[in-house]
Amino acid sequence: MAARSPADVDLGRLEGALGFLLRLAQLRTQARFFEENAEADFKPGEFTVLWVIWHNPGIRQSVLGQKLMIKRAHMTKLVRSLEDRGLVTRRIPEDDRRAVELTLSTGAETQMKRAETRFFAFEERIGAPLSKTEVEQLNVLLRKFLGLG
Amino acid sequence: MAARSPADVDLGRLEGALGFLLRLAQLRTQARFFEENAEADFKPGEFTVLWVIWHNPGIRQSVLGQKLMIKRAHMTKLVRSLEDRGLVTRRIPEDDRRAVELTLSTGAETQMKRAETRFFAFEERIGAPLSKTEVEQLNVLLRKFLGLG
DNA sequence: TGTAGATTGTTTCCTTGTAAACGAATTTCG
DNA sequence: CGAAATTCGTTTACAAGGAAACAATCTACA
Numbered sequence A, B: 001m002a003a004r005s006p007a008d009v010d011l012g013r014l015e016g017a018l019g020f021l022l023r024l025a026q027l028r029t030q031a032r033f034f035e036e037n038a039e040a041d042f043k044p045g046e047f048t049v050l051w052v053i054w055h056n057p058g059i060r061q062s063v064l065g066q067k068l069m070i071k072r073a074h075m076t077k078l079v080r081s082l083e084d085r086g087l088v089t090r091r092i093p094e095d096d097r098r099a100v101e102l103t104l105s106t107g108a109e110t111q112m113k114r115a116e117t118r119f120f121a122f123e124e125r126i127g128a129p130l131s132k133t134e135v136e137q138l139n140v141l142l143r144k145f146l147g148l149g
Numbered sequence C: 001t002g003t004a005g006a007t008t009g010t011t012t013c014c015t016t017g018t019a020a021a022c023g024a025a026t027t028t029c030g
Numbered sequence D: 001c002g003a004a005a006t007t008c009g010t011t012t013a014c015a016a017g018g019a020a021a022c023a024a025t026c027t028a029c030a
Helices: A012-016 A018-036 A044-055 A061-068 A072-084 A106-125 A132-146 B012-016 B018-036 B044-055 B061-068 B072-084 B106-126 B132-146
Strands: A088-091 A101-104 B088-091 B101-104
Touching (some): A012 A018, A018 B018, A018 B044, A018 B132, A044 A061, A044 A101, A044 A106, A101 A106, A132 B018, A132 B132, B012 B018, B061 B072, B101 B106
16 A cells, blocks of 8 residues: 555556656666766767767758757757857758758767767667567667657 | 758667667657647646556655656655645655655546546557557566566 | 764756747748 | 748747755664
8 A cells, every 4th residue: 555665666557558668768768877977978869969960961950850859949959059069060051041951060070989889888788677689679669669660 | 961851861870779769759659648638637747646646545755756767856846736736635644754645635536537548548549550469568678678577 | 862874855946848939931822 | 923821940938857955854873
């Protein structure tokens, strides 16, 4: 009944609810990221934004946002912050002057090469509770769930 | 190169990164929740909190927070909001007067019975891109990843 | 016993992210 | 062509959530 410790708590049907499990998994992963990578150059959101710009130079801000599920209002702030730190360059293309094309500065590329190692090492580590095969299964299922290739 | 549409964007190794996929999956699920359940009584966070109190009457605020990965500062606000709406009762137990024991009001139980149907129907629906078997596999893998049962 | 340390919840301040209204540019379609 | 609708990014105002400092209480142990 009145649970005194987390282990005693009864979650009932909730424990089988996909959305609930996804939320917990995401929170846990993020918490561990900040524990283990306190002095990293970039936060996960920043890293992914820089990564995608790096691999898609000249990408438009809106396209980047759609792909990473970042709302426009927030993307504006994110990009400004990256620009202020000299990591990202904004360019207004001639053929559509409402849009913004994003590029990495050369300094940022150097930093990203370092950050890449740390980031993907962490991504390896968080799979630890699962076997190699299970991590692969989870990857496949999540990609299918998301409609990614 | 300079991707014009989301489909053209190259995510590279990122597409296989567990933390990244979890974040996208969670964002997508949450977005769909608010699209489909605009006029629901409770938001997902509120529902889960009320649900766990319902099934563990007298649970302590800190234990609830640990189980649902909600930080104390935030839990204070959440509980106050629920209390202000007459859904939750706070009680200071005699044996530890720092703690707070939470209980559902009778009115809240009625509301939860209605909300339960809607909530778990949604949870069913979001699995749609996957087969029954795959949803079950995903559940199992996520629970193992989280160290649950 | 009594005092140092840990725990519980709260407050304050800050970061992250969203919704809505907006201006500028572009597209659609009469 | 030219007016209406749409798109892109920004601004503004706000909600969700977290970190740190704090008061009250409890625990451990000299």
